[in-house]
Amino acid sequence: MSDQALPITPATARGLLAGIPGVAFILLAMIVVFQIGNPRFLSAVNLANIGLQASLLMMLALPMTLVILTSGLDLSVGALIGLAAVIIAALLVAGLSIFTALAVAAGAGLVVGLLNGFMISTFGLPAFVVTLGTMGLCEGLALALTNGEPIGGFTPAVEAFYRSAVLGVPTPVLVAVAFYALLSLVLYRTRFGIYIIAIGGNKDAVHLSGVRADLVHMAVYVVCSVSVALSAVLLLGRANSAHPTVAIGMEFEAIAAVVLGGTSFEKGQGGLFGTVLGVLAITVLRNGLNLLSVDPSLQVVCVGLLLIAALLIDRNRKRVVTRIAE
Amino acid sequence: MTTTQASLLPAPPTVPIPMLVRLAMIVVICLALSFTSPAFATIDNGLNLLRQASLLFLVASGLTLVIIGGGLDLSIGANLTLCACLSASAIKYTGQPMAGVAVSLVGGTLVGLTNGLLINRLKIPPFLATFGMLWVAQGIAYWFMAGQVIYGFSPAFRFFGSGFWLGVPVPIWVMLAVGAGCLAFLTRTTVGREIYIMGANEAAASLSGIPIARRRMLLYALSGFAAGLSALIYVARLNAAEPGIGEPLLLPAIAAVLVGGTSLFGGSGSILGTLLGAIILTLIVAALNLLNVGSAWHPFVTGAIVLLAMLGDAFAARGTRR
Numbered sequence: 001m002s003d004q005a006l007p008i009t010p011a012t013a014r015g016l017l018a019g020i021p022g023v024a025f026i027l028l029a030m031i032v033v034f035q036i037g038n039p040r041f042l043s044a045v046n047l048a049n050i051g052l053q054a055s056l057l058m059m060l061a062l063p064m065t066l067v068i069l070t071s072g073l074d075l076s077v078g079a080l081i082g083l084a085a086v087i088i089a090a091l092l093v094a095g096l097s098i099f100t101a102l103a104v105a106a107g108a109g110l111v112v113g114l115l116n117g118f119m120i121s122t123f124g125l126p127a128f129v130v131t132l133g134t135m136g137l138c139e140g141l142a143l144a145l146t147n148g149e150p151i152g153g154f155t156p157a158v159e160a161f162y163r164s165a166v167l168g169v170p171t172p173v174l175v176a177v178a179f180y181a182l183l184s185l186v187l188y189r190t191r192f193g194i195y196i197i198a199i200g201g202n203k204d205a206v207h208l209s210g211v212r213a214d215l216v217h218m219a220v221y222v223v224c225s226v227s228v229a230l231s232a233v234l235l236l237g238r239a240n241s242a243h244p245t246v247a248i249g250m251e252f253e254a255i256a257a258v259v260l261g262g263t264s265f266e267k268g269q270g271g272l273f274g275t276v277l278g279v280l281a282i283t284v285l286r287n288g289l290n291l292l293s294v295d296p297s298l299q300v301v302c303v304g305l306l307l308i309a310a311l312l313i314d315r316n317r318k319r320v321v322t323r324i325a326e
Numbered sequence: 327m328t329t330t331q332a333s334l335l336p337a338p339p340t341v342p343i344p345m346l347v348r349l350a351m352i353v354v355i356c357l358a359l360s361f362t363s364p365a366f367a368t369i370d371n372g373l374n375l376l377r378q379a380s381l382l383f384l385v386a387s388g389l390t391l392v393i394i395g396g397g398l399d400l401s402i403g404a405n406l407t408l409c410a411c412l413s414a415s416a417i418k419y420t421g422q423p424m425a426g427v428a429v430s431l432v433g434g435t436l437v438g439l440t441n442g443l444l445i446n447r448l449k450i451p452p453f454l455a456t457f458g459m460l461w462v463a464q465g466i467a468y469w470f471m472a473g474q475v476i477y478g479f480s481p482a483f484r485f486f487g488s489g490f491w492l493g494v495p496v497p498i499w500v501m502l503a504v505g506a507g508c509l510a511f512l513t514r515t516t517v518g519r520e521i522y523i524m525g526a527n528e529a530a531a532s533l534s535g536i537p538i539a540r541r542r543m544l545l546y547a548l549s550g551f552a553a554g555l556s557a558l559i560y561v562a563r564l565n566a567a568e569p570g571i572g573e574p575l576l577l578p579a580i581a582a583v584l585v586g587g588t589s590l591f592g593g594s595g596s597i598l599g600t601l602l603g604a605i606i607l608t609l610i611v612a613a614l615n616l617l618n619v620g621s622a623w624h625p626f627v628t629g630a631i632v633l634l635a636m637l638g639d640a641f642a643a644r645g646t647r648r
Binding site for chain 2: 073075115119123124125126128129130132133134135136137139140141143144147148249252255256259265295297298299300301303304305307308311312315
């Protein structure tokens with residue numbers, strides 16, 4: 001190691017290692033273990049499959065990152081995507097165009113986002129209980145609209161879109177990548193993004209420096225809800241039917257992915273790239289456990305254990321990083 | 327020393343006016359319902375409604391303690407599910423109702439202690455730790471039951487849920503006992519008063535020598551114990567256990583606590599309020615049923631109640647803080 005071109009001092013090594021969330025190591029370890037357990041794990045077919053599975057979770061976890069950066073939380077995304085799927089499916093069955101259906105779903109997302117944002121930003125109410133309430137609203141509406149029955153029999157174009165590919169890459173993966181690029185641009189290259197991170201640090205300071213912090217704070221919830229409502233198309237394409245409560249629980253995986261990626265609920269720390277790693281870790285875990293035919297209920301338990309493991313690693317990171325570097 | 331320490335503690339809540347408002351709400355709803363349906367204002371129906379309220383109150387009682395202490399327990403519903411499934415299976419396997427009681431109470435408490443440990447050791451916010459626990463407990467319950475329903479218990483065990491003592495259903499007695507216990511704990515013990523200080527200002531509580539981590543463990547353990555106890559009553563009442571029973575209880579339990587006037591900001595609230603909140607929520611569900619509103623609307627209505635109760639809480643907080 002001594003004859004390397006770049007002199008790596010303990011300080012730079014520490015900096016490089018500290019920039020990587022703990023989940024990256026877990027992800028790498030999981031890939032190795034699953035590849036040994038099943039040689040087809042890293043095949044092109046399975047990789048495309050992982051990408052497809054990750055794309056929907058990515059659409060929920062990326063905007064959730066913005067919410068968590070503001071020290072908030074959105075528990076309503078799972079119920080909302082279910083409601084939006086029901087709305088889109090019902091309108092398509094009624095003979096309306098996909099654009100009208102999407103517009104109505106986005107409108108529903110807008111209402112939910114405004115409600116969340118208003119109560120959290122203007123009244124300073126705890127986000128996790130406000131969004132639990134709106135989760136109840138969305139779940140109840142979806143159940144009442146459908147009488148608890150799934151809606152199917154809409155245009156096959158939705159599934160065709162989900163199954164299509166451009167240059168061998170599944171379209172949903174491209175959608176997720178484009179969404180990642182867009183949100184990165186917003187978060188790291190615009191004032192709005194800077195304000196989001198600043199609100200997580202100190203909302204009062206942002207407000208006192210002349211920024212409408214309450215509106216920025218509210219907008220974060222609107223962005224989250226609207227993009228989640230639009231992502232319902234991917235959910236519809238995957239299942240080819242709209243079940244009112246099938247997506248409840250997705251909010252857990254989305255939040256888990258963000259926290260795995262190293263975004264914390266305090267002081268606006270973290271970022272979108274970590275969330276991508278978190279999403280990949282969860283998807284790889286579930287895919288690998290599927291190949292080992294582990295019960296889906298136990299897979300959820302494993303996601304919880306993965307979360308604890310990553311939090312433990314990140315908590316002890318400073319010590320570990322220092323030890324490696326020295 | 328005891329006198330100076332006592333003066334630091336906030337005075338026990340002696341203002342019953344908000345409670346009177348809630349009592350008035352109950353009376354108004356009851357009057358309205360007895361006008362719409364003649365079958366409503368009977369002793370049988372009253373006891374039946376109180377028995378339903380008692381289940382909700384038991385789940386919400388532990389949550390009330392946790393929220394007063396400045397925390398939150400989102401895992402109570404899933405904890406109840408897990409305890410119900412494990413205890414039902416223990417009863418079936420051993421044939422001893424007491425085995426089920428032990429499994430449920432110990433299991434619920436252990437889940438609660440794990441919550442406390444996660445919050446204390448990993449330094450993660452309570453809602454995150456207990457939200458993760460929700461899905462872990464739920465997942466274990468679904469895996470454990472593998473699509474089965476356990477049903478048909480001995481009359482000795484079902485007595486806890488559907489028996490009568492002195493003409494009053496047993497769950498109502500349990501509700502009264504737990505309520506009295508919580509009331510005595512919160513208002514008559516030093517630890518109970520410390521929990522109010524901890525919820526109002528954790529840093530100040532820590533500086534004044536209150537062992538925050540240990541009190542937190544106690545609160546989450548009590549919340550888990552309450553979930554285990556509710557699981558027993560629930561299984562004994564339904565005469566069945568399956569992994570879908572607990573999760574729909576989380577939102578109503580939070581609604582009962584909020585309607586009861588316990589603040590989500592911590593440091594204020596009462597167990598009596600939660601009791602009245604549970605009764606109000608049960609009456610609202612009864613009213614929805616009388617009005618032929620489908621059960622699909624229940625999550626919507628409960629969600630709306632949570633949001634409205636929070637707005638009320640926020641306005642009350644604005645009034646006192648400024």
